Amino acid sequence: QAITVTVLDAAERPIASGEIPATGGTLALTVPPNLALHVTGAALDKNRNTRFSGSQEVPPIAAGTTASVSLTLEALTPLSASVQATALGRLLSIADKTTDVTVIETNAKPDQHVSFSITGGADQTFFSIDTRSGQLRFMTAPQSIDPQDTDKDNVYEVQVTFTDGFESVSQNLKVFVGHLDISFGTYGIVTKDFGTPPAVVSSDSAKAVVVQSNGKIVVAGTTATGSVLVRYTRDGILDESFGTLGIVALSGTINAMALQSNDTIVVAGTATNMAGNTDFLLESFEKNGQVDSASNWRVTTDIDKGSNDSASALVIQADGSIVVVGDTDYNIPILLLVAGPVGTNFAVARYKNTGELDLNFGPNKNGIVITPITGSTSNHAKVVTLQGDTLEVSGKIVVAGYGNFVTTGDDFVVVRYGNDGKMDTSFNSTGIVTTDFVSNDQATGVLIQPDGTLEGKIIATGSMYSNGINLARYNNNGTLDVDFGVGGKVTGRVGRYNGGMHAAVLQPDGKIILAGDDDCGECRFSFAIARYNLNGSIDASFGTEGTIITNISAGDSSFNAVTLQPNGQIVVAGYALGATNGVTSRDFAVVRYNP
16 A cells, blocks of 8 residues: 655645655655755755755555654755857757757756756747757758748757756757857857948958967958958967967968968968069968068069069978969060060969078079960969978979960869979970860869879869869879769859859868859859869768858858868858948958868
8 A cells, every 4th residue: 555655844734745655665755945844743954045855765654644754855956957058158059951959958866857848939930849858859950051040040049948847947049050160259250350440341351271280270361451360269269469469460462371380371472563563472470470580581573574473372392492373474575576465374483481582493493484375365373282292202383273265265274393393294295284164164272182192183173253163183194084073074063053162172081172152143142162072073961962051241252261170170261241340341251160
């Protein structure tokens, strides 16, 4: 026969009860707070802020008798739950096409029997929760490319309430949908306006990004008044120990940046000379953004006397030499009966790590190589990488960009030089390969994909004049690799619409990350990244059908640079129109994605 044991308040009113077998057992009760408690006349201490839970072994009791039980009750801490918290409030993050959000874990003891429910939030209709386990889910898997939340920012708001019958606790949660790393900046995004208040209009654009060995992120780019270097902490906070309160102001136009082995920063771009023409610009800084007159330098180089020159990219060789590429207005000799500048051609210059031109480089031993492309008078070198370069073996220099041809318009151009700066004739017999896709094809990325050999295979990436994705892979002799894409070439689309890819990086597993924008035509450009497999097929496991589209502002936004952190996270940089100062302002933007 079951025996009922009752807990009474100070006025002898029953407030809780439990049953035990007549043969004895364990009595477990939870009673509410703010009461002077006793059990069958045995008074317990009063605590106005605590509720009690306890259990007591009870001996056999004869049927029809009253039990006299002294419970040792344990004070319980206020009911609470454990969820991920950030400075932005309680914020969770899940990837696209995922339904399970999190399990709400409480500090309740087993005998408290907590139940869960959804009780509010602007986006509560999208969620369900298991009343016993606390598993919070989306009823339909969301996709960041098509946000359905109230604010259309992929942050869904919901209120969850849990109770043990005596106390109820509510928590407001935010669930971010997408691949952004929410521990970085604000929801994975950092923007910076370099306009001078109260000016509204600014024209800032990040052009390059690197990650130093301490995990800090350095971004270089242009503003309305010049160029800047900016450094952020791992968490996306402006690092005020760098330069002057986190910023280094530069003259000239900075387009590229690289790190030397000791984290010293080297930037390349364009500077205007006394004659009003532009020259290659190369400048170095200490890793903290300061300038040491004994070890840092700034040099400008007139590639072809009287020409307009612009440096677009640089790479640092294993021995510390610095290779800078870009283009120059090339003066054709009068002997060819052509007077004055006749277009733009590839230009390559190599410097020692002290900033001096390497006079052992180039066919003329002057540190400079100018390369015209047959059939085109408008040629632009945009990117450079090294092939098989080690301290023991002098590698080759691979430069990619585009040329404009009469019948096909803009085509990919890939040029390979020996370490001495001379054309590598083992590459398509001339050292030059051109590749036509559809029309207006511009290479903006060049990578070396490992294939088990020292050299690896060359991949050129880019766009069809900001209207889709182009990739080509070349064998070591310059022929297209037919095992890649279709006949060695891949064409694709960015996201739902057409956009352009302006930068590329290779993951350690050989997969290709592209960064740029998604253009929906009648609306605005949005940030876009895409991932391709080793064979050129789109990686459908990445984002939505291989691409991730991110909207952060009311105006256009685009990525210009991409790099990887050691943990595989993807760091991209570019600009966002109207991100912080109205739709007329173009601001620096840095975004970090989970791999």
